[in-house]
Amino acid sequence: MWRALLLLAFCVAGPPAAWAQTLPTGPVSAFDGRVAVGAEVAATVGAEDHLAYFNYTDYEHNTLRMFRVALSASWQPVSRVVLIGEIRTEDLESVRPYAAYVRVRPWTRLRLDVQAGQIPPSFGAYGRRGYQGADSGLIGYPLAYQYLTAIRPDAAPATVADLLLMRARGWRTTYPLGSVDAGPGVPLISAFRWDTGVQLHWEAETVDVTAGVTTGTLADPQGSDNNDGKQVSGRIAVRPTTGLVLGASGARGAFLSRGVTRLLPDPDAPHDQSALGADGEYSRGHWLVRGEVVWSRWNMPFVGEPGRIANLDALGAWIEGRYRLTPRITVSGRADRLGFSRLAAGPGLTPTWDANVSRFELSGGYALQRNLVLRLAVQGNHRDGGRVRTQTFVAGQLAYWF
């Protein structure tokens, strides 16, 4: 983190107009544009959060204190085939692949594409955006895509009490079944990992349909299969008028890993993650408004309570807006809520299986140049449980992309 702080200090202290002009403004291309390389660097500085862990990711990084470098490339050897990939590092730790897939358009007259490999999610809208760069005025992520709930794919509670003990502790959970190591839970949909599989996309003038089969789930994307189950997901989007996009999504896939399911009395007991979503975007003039609702259900068998399979539901909803005040200054805001279903834990005792969370974020951005933006954000969080229930963060970010 100190390296990120030093870098940010260096960047902000210097005369921006002078050095900014020497930075590339577009992708580096070769072979008549068949090869293109782009990059995105975002240095984010904010206060530590070692008590509440509101902004931690499934890679255990704080999104409000993160130095992220992403390098993406595409190679189009022939007109109907493209190879696409992206590698990322967060806080200058290990470099890992984020996307690596081939896209094929079998017929030139039909706008049907097949993608295979580590592919973008078919579900929802947020997960496919290059979010830290040009597209967003905000620094934080929506709760549904980032906030760590109390459940894990590699470890499971034996009883309802085991689960409730981990309420509001999604950043570090321990369970008796499966992995004995303490580890983070999962968000409803991971924004930091993409799944592996095959995807079909067809589009017409005002409608497009995407469907995919992958090895992991929305909450736990996988590079290779870990439970002999596949996820099926899809989205249909309509564009009734220019600037308006409305989407509806669905997904279902086996969630618990083999390390847990082999310990279940009935290994065939359902342990799926099912999800439904709706998303919308409208833009006009200097306005851009987006919103998304994600409902997720995990079927969780409790081995300590034979025959009991609980439906653990969660509902995430957020709406955000962006307005460009001047060509250089943009203001943005997001209101966000993540709620959980109730679980019978005893006579007259029906707590939510995880603590509900609310979040707002307000942000201002200043474009030093077209692809170099300085942002300042205030984020407020409230959780109905845990040691720290309410916390406000201030964060600054310098984001650059080409």
Added chain:
Amino acid sequence: MRRIQLLLVVCAVLISAHGTASRGPSVVNGTIRGRVELRHAPADLARRPNVGDVAMPRPHDATDRRRSVVYLEVAPRAAFDQRDEPHARLDQRNETFVPHVLAIVAGTTVDFPNNDKTYHNVFSLSSTKTFDLGRYAAGKSKSVRFDRPGIVRVFCDIHSHMSAFVLVFTHRYFAVTDDEGRYRLDNVPPGSYTVVAWNESAPTESRRIVMAESGGDVEANFALGRR
């Protein structure tokens, strides 16, 4: 007020008449012409690799980055004569700005019509002219008046591969090269001038030329870019 305006018009006519008379009957304006060659043809602007796309991006027209602009560094006084509210047009078509290079005189209003089926958001952060037209749909057009001389780089906020240059001059002695790199500056009064050639992909170059009292053609060729 009307009397003052009338007085100014009369004065202007008299000054203009004096200026013409003092040049004498044998003075003829000439033409500067030539060709701008680019040693390295600039590549088309590539799309940024977007790993979040789930389909082949729609094809867009190639950006003609070979166009150069040739202009006089210092222009004769007559070049500053104000014309009536000049207008120019920079289209957005097939996710490309057309033309890619537009040269105008200060005071020109440029229309930015959207001739695509998608939104565009034309903007510039150039110090010469900073503006943001917001998102507007097909068939709509918005305008910007360019009052200060300089180079304005124009982008689309939605399509990162779209860009254009607007070069704003205080005078009218400039020309954009044709498909073969040729240009022509007409009606140049006798005198000594510096002719400058600009292209987005190479450093500018200049030539000193002299336009004779008898007018005629003066040729000035340029080769831009590293050898």
